[in-house]
Every structure is written in structure tokens, then in C-alpha cells.
Amino acid sequence: MKKSIIFIILFIVVLFSSLTVTKAGYYYSYWGTIIDSIDPYQHVKTITPPEIDAKIGELTDMYVHNEKIYLLDGKLNKILVLDKDYQLIKQYPQDVNFDHIKMVGPKGIYVTDEIDDSGNVITYIYVADTGNSRILKIRENGLYKEFKTPDELIFQGENAVVYKPEKIVVDDSGKMYVIATGVYEGILELDPDGTFSRFVGTNKVAISLIDRFWMMFMSKEQRNKINLYLPTSFMNFHVDSDGFLYTVSQSSDGTGDDMIKRINTKGIDVLSRTGYFVPKGEVSYTWWESSDVPTGPSLLVDIAANDYGIYSVIDAKRGRIFTYDFDGNLLYIFGGNGKQVGTFNNATSMQYVGDNLLVMDSINNTISIFEPTKFGKLVNEATRLYFEGDYETSTETWEETLKYYSSYYLAYRAIGRTQYINGEYEKAMENFKLAYDKSNYSLAYKEYRNVELKKYFPIIVLLFFSSVGLLLYSSIKENIIQAKETGRNE
Amino acid sequence: MKKIKLLKLFYEDVIKFPVYMISHPFKGYEDFKFGNKGKTYVALIFLALMSIIQILKFTSLGFIMNPYNPKDLNSIKLTSFVVFPVILFSIANWNVTTLFDGKGKIKDIFKMVCYSLFPYIIVSIIVLIGSNYLTIDEMVLLNLFNYLGILGIVYLMFLGMISIHEYSPFKVIVTTIMTVVAIGIILFIMLLVFTLVRQFYTFIYAILKELVKRY
Numbered sequence: 177m178k179k180s181i182i183f184i185i186l187f188i189v190v191l192f193s194s195l196t197v198t199k200a201g202y203y204y205s206y207w208g209t210i211i212d213s214i215d216p217y218q219h220v221k222t223i224t225p226p227e228i229d230a231k232i233g234e235l236t237d238m239y240v241h242n243e244k245i246y247l248l249d250g251k252l253n254k255i256l257v258l259d260k261d262y263q264l265i266k267q268y269p270q271d272v273n274f275d276h277i278k279m280v281g282p283k284g285i286y287v288t289d290e291i292d293d294s295g296n297v298i299t300y301i302y303v304a305d306t307g308n309s310r311i312l313k314i315r316e317n318g319l320y321k322e323f324k325t326p327d328e329l330i331f332q333g334e335n336a337v338v339y340k341p342e343k344i345v346v347d348d349s350g351k352m353y354v355i356a357t358g359v360y361e362g363i364l365e366l367d368p369d370g371t372f373s374r375f376v377g378t379n380k381v382a383i384s385l386i387d388r389f390w391m392m393f394m395s396k397e398q399r400n401k402i403n404l405y406l407p408t409s410f411m412n413f414h415v416d417s418d419g420f421l422y423t424v425s426q427s428s429d430g431t432g433d434d435m436i437k438r439i440n441t442k443g444i445d446v447l448s449r450t451g452y453f454v455p456k457g458e459v460s461y462t463w464w465e466s467s468d469v470p471t472g473p474s475l476l477v478d479i480a481a482n483d484y485g486i487y488s489v490i491d492a493k494r495g496r497i498f499t500y501d502f503d504g505n506l507l508y509i510f511g512g513n514g515k516q517v518g519t520f521n522n523a524t525s526m527q528y529v530g531d532n533l534l535v536m537d538s539i540n541n542t543i544s545i546f547e548p549t550k551f552g553k554l555v556n557e558a559t560r561l562y563f564e565g566d567y568e569t570s571t572e573t574w575e576e577t578l579k580y581y582s583s584y585y586l587a588y589r590a591i592g593r594t595q596y597i598n599g600e601y602e603k604a605m606e607n608f609k610l611a612y613d614k615s616n617y618s619l620a621y622k623e624y625r626n627v628e629l630k631k632y633f634p635i636i637v638l639l640f641f642s643s644v645g646l647l648l649y650s651s652i653k654e655n656i657i658q659a660k661e662t663g664r665n666e
Numbered sequence: 667m668k669k670i671k672l673l674k675l676f677y678e679d680v681i682k683f684p685v686y687m688i689s690h691p692f693k694g695y696e697d698f699k700f701g702n703k704g705k706t707y708v709a710l711i712f713l714a715l716m717s718i719i720q721i722l723k724f725t726s727l728g729f730i731m732n733p734y735n736p737k738d739l740n741s742i743k744l745t746s747f748v749v750f751p752v753i754l755f756s757i758a759n760w761n762v763t764t765l766f767d768g769k770g771k772i773k774d775i776f777k778m779v780c781y782s783l784f785p786y787i788i789v790s791i792i793v794l795i796g797s798n799y800l801t802i803d804e805m806v807l808l809n810l811f812n813y814l815g816i817l818g819i820v821y822l823m824f825l826g827m828i829s830i831h832e833y834s835p836f837k838v839i840v841t842t843i844m845t846v847v848a849i850g851i852i853l854f855i856m857l858l859v860f861t862l863v864r865q866f867y868t869f870i871y872a873i874l875k876e877l878v879k880r881y
Contacts, residue, residue: 625801
């Protein structure tokens, strides 16, 4: 009896403990193959509609500012504000003050602080009010400003595009950046007073060789009939503290190498792509159509960056989050689509809160909160230290990550770098080999070879001269013998 | 004493004569065809060496230069990638040249192709050793060497076809293009035959199964 009770208790414990274990993460090896990895982030909490004390139609965007979470509901046309304990503290529109700012299907939200003339800090909410073709700038007390269709050629005349702003970010100087539907010229940059200033970051048009070949045989009428070749439009963006725009768009040429961009104030893409793979989400994927596996490259829908150059992108196709460092190295992958806790149905928006990540799901209307595991914390810490220039401590932290995940090549490379600087070339070579870092290996090998050559140089010289001497001696001797034999004396 | 003589003969066949062929191609090929200097066993040795070098490139090429994943090493595949094209080229070339008054026998053509691999083998050995002791900046030299090896194959094969078939250079170019076409046709027919055999096999198998299930 006692035994069976113990058995049942044990059984239940084992059953539940196995339920709480989430599936292990994965990582890409140097060869682009999938290898097992340790989970960098773990799911800690999901905020679901019953927990939020309000009706929710369909969440379209999310922004976190001053520990407050701003949610945008595109169906019931309202803004929900949650505090850091995820309790509802405010709703817009809530009273008469807000009645006249009725939104229609808003899709993007951004929140920022501005200092007014008397030195007070005022929080402004920017909303891309898609259905009303305008951008709203709302103050907490209900005052607002609206920016209507910008004064640009494409919004005027016969073939005018209807202005439908989808996403908005605002930089420190108050300049607004807007992604609008059907605008292929790039991201609209608006001055703080709402006047149009220019387009930034136009995507390239890519026509495949086969299409180009067939176009050669087409008449003008035929050419007019086929679909226009348009550049891919941007999906989402993020502005970092230095004013750089991190953007995600769909792949224009099928390779997906330009899906993620970091656009500077000049409008030039300056994203560093020095990792083994270009940052583009999934590295290897299948094109083989099947019912249960998504095909093709990642569909990136949002990007979030933190203070020390780490940025994450979210792949809506597979629900996975890919994190890269400022050099474009893939740091880790986590998440996934599914029906379990901590997985997504249609993840569309993502925000960093410190090192935690909030991910919004627009079908489930939930917000999942992810917290770094010990391994994830170490990786973030090491990257931060490297970013700040504290290489010694950074390397120590990288070394620590190897205790959790021994095939993490970034750690080996970091260790190798420090060893190289310290002059331990042979050890550095070993670590660079483990990291598949050929250029650094070459540098370390050059130094190592120099040291070895110096060590053996006297012997080499001695051998060389002695062999030359021997050859000379033998040839002279032969000559003398020959001369004696032939009787000549030269 | 006899052993030393055999060794000397082996050295002359495998190294001395091929080197002589590179420096004196026309004279070399004359000896090759009429002087009975081109030996089948040497050709087979070269073919085997070429296969071994392909495998060694996976395992022993220096870390900096090695683009291969050691997990993908498949020695049977690598060997067949060397042997199969050589045989295919020999057959296709013989097919074409017999129609174009070529004087070469299929055995001569096969031997000629294998002997042409000699410069590439020598270069590859140098590259294999050198790649372990050079840095990235110096790898340019090895790449140049590699191209020289490939050039050597083309050079020996071109002159070989001129002397073996007793052709003009222009005719060699024409027959080479024709050979490529012939290779395509052979591959196509092989594909057809294989699918036919497979279908025939499944057909027989189905009948047998039917019979077994009935009785």
C-alpha cells in the first residue's frame, strides 16, 4: 500500500516535471546545419485578455515606454495602457476629451517623451491611424495634434496613392518616420510639424534572369499587361538611441540577404554582416512543399534593438526569434509556433524591456514575457562588455558560457582573440579552429610561424650553407679527378 | 639486383616519362603511341592517385584553405566523380573520333586522358602540403598553382588528341564539342535505360506478388 502510494506520487511528479520542460533550442553550425543548443530565453508569463480588465478586439501593435506597456487595438480602435505589473491603468479614448479622436483600424503606435518650453516632461502617444489617413499625436490629458496626408507628389493627381500609415517611429529630435501601404519609394520622413521632408532607405527592385530573358521577346502591349516589378515594402522598424533605423522587409531577390537593414541618417544601409551567415532569420530551410512544414525564407515582421547593439527579429512564419549582435553574428534562436504556453500563433510585435523580451501575438491577443536563462544572461553580458570595450571581462564571461553550451563558437573566438592579444598564439590557433574563424587563425598562425622560424633559423642557415659547401666541394673534387684522368691541368 | 632494376623501371614509367611528356609533348606522344611507352598500369595508377587526392583534399587540406565539411566525406562518391567522367569522356570521344577518321583506339584515348591528369596530381600534392604552412595572404600562390594544374590537364589533353588521332588543332576543338554533346546523349540514354529497368523490375515484382498471393 505504502509502496504504491509512493509510486503514484513519483509518477505524478515525473509527469508534471516533464510537462514543464520546454523543447530544447537549436543553433546553426558553421556549415549551416542545425545543431542542438541550450535555451537562451525562457517563458515566464503570458498576459491574456481575461487578465487585462478590458475588452480586446485585435491587438495590432505594442510599445513599451517608462515601464508602461501601450497596446493598440485595431478592431475596437483604442489604446490600452498597462503598468509594469500588467494591470490596466488607462484607456484611450476614455472620456469626452477623446471622443473626437475616433480612430479607424490603427496599426502602429509609438510613445515618446518631449520637454516643453517650461521644462516639463510630457509623454506623447503617436498613432498611425490607418483608416483615417492621418497620424495622431495624443497627450495624456486628451489634447492632440493630427498630421494629415503629407504634401507629396505620389499622394496627388490622377494616380494618387491613398495615404495609409501603418507603422510609426519618432527619433530624439521629433522627426517622424512612417511606413505607409502602397508607398514603394521608402520610408516617409516627416518633420516635427508634420511636413514631408524626404524618403529614406528605398529597397531595390530585383528581376530574375529568366524574367528578363522573356521580357526581351515581349511587345510593348504585353509588357504593359504583366505585373509591375515593385520593390518590396518595409514591414516594420525600430529606432535605436543613436537614431539609426533598424528595418525589416520581405526578401526582394529570394536570398533574403537584405531583409534586415540598419539605415543611418543619410539613408544608407550600414548593417554589419560579418557573421558566418547574413542576418536573415532562418539559414537553411526547405523549398519542398508540404503540409506540415513552412517553406522558404523567414518572414520577418518586427525588429527590436537594445542599448548595446543586440537586435532581435521575429519570424512570423515559424514564430521564432533570432538574436544578433552588432557585428551580425547569430547569438541565439528561441520560440516557435504552437499551442503550448510560450509559443505563438501569429507573433507580430516585439519589445525589449531591459533584457526581457515582450512578444505580442495578434491572433491570441496575448503578450508573452521572456526572460533570459543563465546562458542567455551570460551571452548578453559578454556582448555588452565587448561592446563597451571591456575585452578582458567579456572573455571571462564568454568562457563561462562554455560551461552551459560547449559548441558555442562565438565563445571560442572571443577566447582566441584575447589569447592572440596576449601572445599565446598556439592556444589562440586552437580556439580559432574551434570557432572556424579562418582570418584570425591565419593571423595567429603567422605569428606562431614567425616564432618557430626564429627558433630554428640558425639550424636552417647552417644546414643550407653546409649543403651548399658540400656540393661545391664534391663538384670541385670531381673536376680535379676528371682533370687528372684526362691529363689536363687547369 | 632485380628489385632495383624493377624500381628503376617503375620510376621511369611513372615519373620520368610523364615529365618528359610535359616538356616534349609531340615527341612524348609519339613514344606514347608507337614506342609503347604509355602503359595501362601507369594510367590506372594516375587514376587511383587522382581519386586519393580528391579524398585527401577533404581530410588534409590546411584549415585556412579547406572549404569542405569533414562530415560530408564520402570516398565512394569522390572516387566515382573521378573515374566516371574519365571513362565517359573516353567512350564519347572514341565514338565521335571513329566517325571523324580518328586514328586513336579506345585504349589509347583512355590512357591519354589518365596521363593528362599527371600535372594536376603533382600540383595538388604541392598544394596539399603548402596549404598547411601558409597564411591567407599567401594562399593566392596556391590558387594560382591550382589553376596551373588545370591548365596542364587541358594542355596535355589537347596535344594528346592531336597526336593520337592525327588531327589538326581545329578538328580537335570540333571533336571536343561533339564529345560534350555525345556525353549528354550517353547520359540521357543511361537515364532512360535505368528508368526502364526499374519499371520492368517493378512490373515483374508485381506479377510475382500477384502469383504468390493467389496460389
